[in-house]
Amino acid sequence: MNKADVIARVHETLGGTKADSERAVDTVIDTIVNSLKAGEEVSIAGLGIFEAKMRAARTGRNPRTGESIQIPAMRVPKFRAAKALKDAVKG
Secondary structure, eight states: OOOHHHHHHHHHHHHOOHHHHHHHHHHHHHHHHHHTTTOOOEEEEEEEEEEEEEEEEEEEEEETTTOOOEEOEEEEEEEEEEHHHHHHHOO
């Protein structure tokens, strides 16, 4: 399932125009992304928690040359699934 499929499913459920459904899906995604950029955690009951975590700097290796390179610390998005989602997928 991709974004277009999600938009189509929202359109089937809510009715209205496809443009309205697309705006609704885009608003949800933009809200999650902007919250993560601001360092906030987004918790959606029954789905899970989106958060931005710091990944420590580390030494990597260029696979082509074998040369060691320094990879800087960076913030990366993380997702922790809720128990309800884990149970739904499992069963």
